[in-house]
Amino acid sequence: MSAPNKSYDPVEVEALKPEAVERAREDALEAIAAAGDLEELHEVRIAHAGDRSPLALANREIGALPPKARADAGKRVGRARGAVNKALAARLTELEAERDERVLVEEAVDVTLPARRTPVGARHPLTTLMERIEDVFVAMGYEVAEGPEAEAEWFNFDALNIAPDHPARSEHDTFFLHGPGGGEGSADAADGPGSGVVLRTHTSPVQIRSLLDREPPVYVVCPGRVFRTDELDATHTPVFHQVELLAVDEGLTMADLRGTLDHMVGALFGPDIRTRLRPNYFPFTEPSAEMDMVCYVCRGESVGNPDRPCRTCSSEGWIELGGCGMVNPRVLTACGVDPERYSGFAFGFGIERMLMFRHNVEDMRDMVEGDVRFTRPFGTEI
Incomplete structure (x- = not known):
């Protein structure tokens, strides 16, 4: 069995031709320069620097070349991809600066204006x-x-001349907490067992x-x-x-x-x-x-x-x-x-x-x- 013929140089792959690589680079640079905002630049990055971009596909074809041709093709594609990435970075910086300037203008806050107080409630x-x-x-x-x-019956009723049998002192009219007791007509009854506690x-x-x-x-x-x-x-x-x-x-x-x-x-x-x-x-x-x-x-x-x-x-x-x-x-x-x-x-x-x-x-x-x-x-x- 004969050894491989390493000196054999097949027909150069189309995507790796110098004019094809240059054309892909120029197309990428033009698209980058034309991107008007960060969203458009993101789409350009995918189209010209992504995994399915022309330069990325050309880079995959390098392996099909014989050893003598790979180095030259690799340098050519690498320089093109480097130029594209550099242009992307530069354009990204420019668009971010433009966005920041626009935000400062559009979202500017006039600190001299009175604050808008959000009402948290109202006094009853x-x-x-x-x-x-x-x-x-x-x-x-x-x-x-x-x-x-919470008051003693004496203060709420007895001291006010409200008799023990007055209807107001019934549980139908009054909330009792303790009692009812029925006052004894003196302030001492307020704290004694004879006086209930009411609301x-x-x-x-x-x-x-x-x-x-x-x-x-x-x-x-x-x-x-x-x-x-x-x-x-x-x-x-x-x-x-x-x-x-x-x-x-x-x-x-x-x-x-x-x-x-x-x-x-x-x-x-x-x-x-x-x-x-x-x-x-x-x-x-x-x-x-x-x-x-x-x-x-x-x-x-x-x-x-x-x-x-x-x-x-x-x-x-x-x-x-x-x-x-x-x-x-x-x-x-x-x-x-x-x-x-x-x-x-x-x-x-x-x-x-x-x-x-x-x-x-x-x-x-x-x-x-x-x-x-x-x-x-x-x-x-x-």
Whole structure:
């Protein structure tokens, strides 16, 4: 068997001819120069420097050449591929620089403009209304007083002259935490076994605590959350808010109460709103009254006028605000205040009810669901 003829030089492969390699190089360089962005350059890289590019295919054919021809063909293809890769790198640098400059222009941030604050919520209108009421009375010299929500029966009922058999002290009206016990008519009963513990049904216990902690004269306003066993519906809720005021001093009369309430209504609803007092009964005040104000929507003009009905006051002309009266002497005595020397007046009303009046809120459930779409229209965003 004869040895291979290593000197035999077959016909040169077409893809490895100098003119073919040069043509592939020139085509690649022209395509690289014409690439307008990084995406086009990526496509050019695949077409002219990828595994299926003309120069890559030509490089695979080198093995078909005889040893003497391989070196020259390899140098020729290598120089062409090197030129293409160098051009790709240079063009990539240029396009990245152009992209960065464009981003700086298109996405520039003017730091002198005010920031756009994303609202994270809104203050509840009940909170802002309570604070506004507090401001009215603080400006008159009253002090804001607070107390516990879990309260002894003595503070919640007995000290307020609410008898042990009063319907308000039944489990149908009051949330009992311990008890019920039935008070013994003294402050010592608050901590003893004879007094139950309830979720306060009004903020009046804060008035009792204020009288026990302070020497007359006492002028306090008591906002807070209270609890009653009502079902949640459009006009009732088991958890609601009240604001009550108490004034105890020498020589106070119903005239002082009327003037104070007129000032409050004027500050909250306008100076031209008239008020009236209707006789009523409350265990902790004597005499007692219900306070009404003229409807701030129709100003009473809807009464007897079917052509102009008023939904706010049901065409009655008046809106009930709350109960008031002169502090019962028994309440003063229970708190250690001499009723022969001092007199006082008190008033209480529900914040939810006032919010419904002021803003025509029809469903009380909207106030407790926590939906910011309810709170934002009041202009209380933060």
